[in-house]
Amino acid sequence: MMSKPDNIDQPKWEQVLRSLAQGNEVSEDRFKELTAEERAYISEINNQQKLKEAVADLEAIDLSADWHAMGGRLEEESGSKRLVPLLSKWVRYAAAVLLPLAVALGIYTYLPDHKKQAPTVESQPNMPSKDVTLILGDGSKVALKQRQSIKNPDGTQIHTDAENALVYQANEHNAGTAVFNTLIIPRGKTYKLILDDLTEIWLNADSRIRYRANFAGTATRDVYLEKGEAYFQVAPNTGKPFIVHSGQMNVQVLGTAFNMHTYSGSILTTLVEGKVKIASSSSGKQLILSPGQQSGFDKNTGSLTKQDVDVFPSVAWKDGMIVFANQTMGDLMEQLARIYDYEIEFKDQGLKQLHYTGRADRAESLQNILGIIEETSALKFTIKDRTVIVDKP
Numbered sequence: 226m227m228s229k230p231d232n233i234d235q236p237k238w239e240q241v242l243r244s245l246a247q248g249n250e251v252s253e254d255r256f257k258e259l260t261a262e263e264r265a266y267i268s269e270i271n272n273q274q275k276l277k278e279a280v281a282d283l284e285a286i287d288l289s290a291d292w293h294a295m296g297g298r299l300e301e302e303s304g305s306k307r308l309v310p311l312l313s314k315w316v317r318y319a320a321a322v323l324l325p326l327a328v329a330l331g332i333y334t335y336l337p338d339h340k341k342q343a344p345t346v347e348s349q350p351n352m353p354s355k356d357v358t359l360i361l362g363d364g365s366k367v368a369l370k371q372r373q374s375i376k377n378p379d380g381t382q383i384h385t386d387a388e389n390a391l392v393y394q395a396n397e398h399n400a401g402t403a404v405f406n407t408l409i410i411p412r413g414k415t416y417k418l419i420l421d422d423l424t425e426i427w428l429n430a431d432s433r434i435r436y437r438a439n440f441a442g443t444a445t446r447d448v449y450l451e452k453g454e455a456y457f458q459v460a461p462n463t464g465k466p467f468i469v470h471s472g473q474m475n476v477q478v479l480g481t482a483f484n485m486h487t488y489s490g491s492i493l494t495t496l497v498e499g500k501v502k503i504a505s506s507s508s509g510k511q512l513i514l515s516p517g518q519q520s521g522f523d524k525n526t527g528s529l530t531k532q533d534v535d536v537f538p539s540v541a542w543k544d545g546m547i548v549f550a551n552q553t554m555g556d557l558m559e560q561l562a563r564i565y566d567y568e569i570e571f572k573d574q575g576l577k578q579l580h581y582t583g584r585a586d587r588a589e590s591l592q593n594i595l596g597i598i599e600e601t602s603a604l605k606f607t608i609k610d611r612t613v614i615v616d617k618p
Contacts, residue, residue: 238263246276253498253516256537268537268550344595344606344613355411355566359383359391362404362438369416379404381421381438390417396439407435410453413566415542422446422460424467427543429454430563431488440465456484456543459499473507474522474529483514484540488559492522495539505529545587547594554579554604558615565591567608572616576604 238259244251245267256264270279356368363378369391375383381404382394391408410416410432418426422440432453440446446467459467461480469476469485474492476485481499485492494503496514503520504511507527514520519534538550547564549557555577558569564587571577581602585594595606595613607614 238267242267242270242276243280245271246280264537264541268535268548271535344592344599344608346592346608355413357389357411357414357416358409360407360409362406377404377406377438379438383438388417389415390419392419393421393438395421395441404438405435406438407433407451409433411566412563420446420448420460422462422465424460425458427456429542430566450485450487452487454484454486454488454542456482456540458482472524473505473527475504475506477502477504484536484543486539488563489556490524492524493519493539494522495519495534495536497536497540503529503531541584542587547585547587549581549583551580551582553577554581554602554615557581557598558613561591561594562613566611567591568612570612570614572614576615576617579604 237255241251241255241259241263259267270276359367359369359375361367361375361377367373367375369385371385371387371389373385375385377383379396381396384392384394386392408416408418408428410428410430412431414430416428418428418434418436420426420436420440421438424446426434426448428434430453432455433451434448434453434455435451436448437443437446444465446462446465448467448469450469450471455469457467457469457478459478459480459482463479467478467480469478471485471487471492476483476494478499478501481501482497483499483501484495484497486495487493494501494514496516496518498516500516501514502511503514503522505522505527508529510527510529512520512529512531514531517533517536518531519536519539520529520531522529535550538548541548547560549560552560555571558571558577561567562569579602581598583597583601585597591613592608595608598604599606603618605616605618607616
């Protein structure tokens with residue numbers, strides 16, 4: 226057995242991996258020091274309960290040979306990016322260890338020019354791009370473009386920047402005017418909203434949020450997530466709680482970061498940092514979330530539950546990643562349908578219960594992602610017009 230060559234420092238991802246395998250807790254700050262790719266792999270290996278196996282592979286690997294073999298492979302291959310490359314400043318070492326393990330777990334990472342099965346494309350018409358829409362306080366609608374200036378009926382100044390963000394400017398003179406705006410994100414798009422208190426909200430595809438255009442003079446900062454998914458980075462203000470309403474559930478915070486997912490029959494609230502209070506207005510039940518916990522609110526029964534989770538799969542979308550953590554094929558295809566604006570048709574309803582783990586860069590085409598899923602599962606995809614047909618091979 227060979228130890229790691231002296232000229233290769235133990236990377237931070239390996240330190241975290243070994244700590245978790247030993248049963249030690251790893252702080253959120255340590256996770257934040259890793260790249261998105263590193264966090265995704267560790268998260269997926271942890272979900273698969275393969276931490277000790279991964280460490281055993283680290284110990285057993287002949288690093289000297291694998292270093293040169295992987296190095297040669299990477300240098301021979303160049304071209305367009307495929308699904309979530311492992312490439313980083315320590316790429317050869319990471320790829321030598323994690324790439325074989327990822328393949329064994331069904332967590333696929335593709336290098337450039339990898340030959341893979343592509344889904345059948347019968348027809349695929351070009352669809353006109355759908356606009357993100359802002360509804361102002363007087364009911365007028367604005368299709369948002371880059372570098373756009375807008376004036377609310379109450380006088381609040383709003384502008385869009387070059388990075389798909391809608392920014393509100395604080396206006397103390399309109400403190401008594403209760404003007405609500407609504408932001409609608411269509412399928413196939415994401416957007417960022419910066420409120421006048423500097424709270425930042427990332428909105429996922431097929432989402433709708435209503436909010437006060439100006440929080441000056443209000444006792445609380447209320448927003449209403451009417452549909453979809455949003456990640457909140459709330460500006461601290463101990464004297465003015467921030468409250469997110471979604472149906473019969475409310476989330477109250479002072480200053481924190483959390484994600485709310487409302488697409489399914491349950492509203493999932495995942496806390497990244499800080500502390501939030503979850504309340505059901507129908508049952509009156511309340512609970513407190515700490516970082517690394519997720520609450521589930523059943524829209525039908527009003528029941529509230531909470532559990533400890535790995536937060537990364539729930540928030541990765543904000544950073545342009547698609548993460549499937551042992552996800553059913555039914556939920557996975559619904560997610561891809563929102564992201565790429567397609568309809569989904571299952572020829573066999575039983576296929577919805579298959580589970581899949583993997584990740585992809587959101588910038589990848591739907592065809593590439595389906596091709597990899599097809600190659601690593603017993604599925605066949607056909608794209609016809611704007612519908613993906615899922616069937617057995």
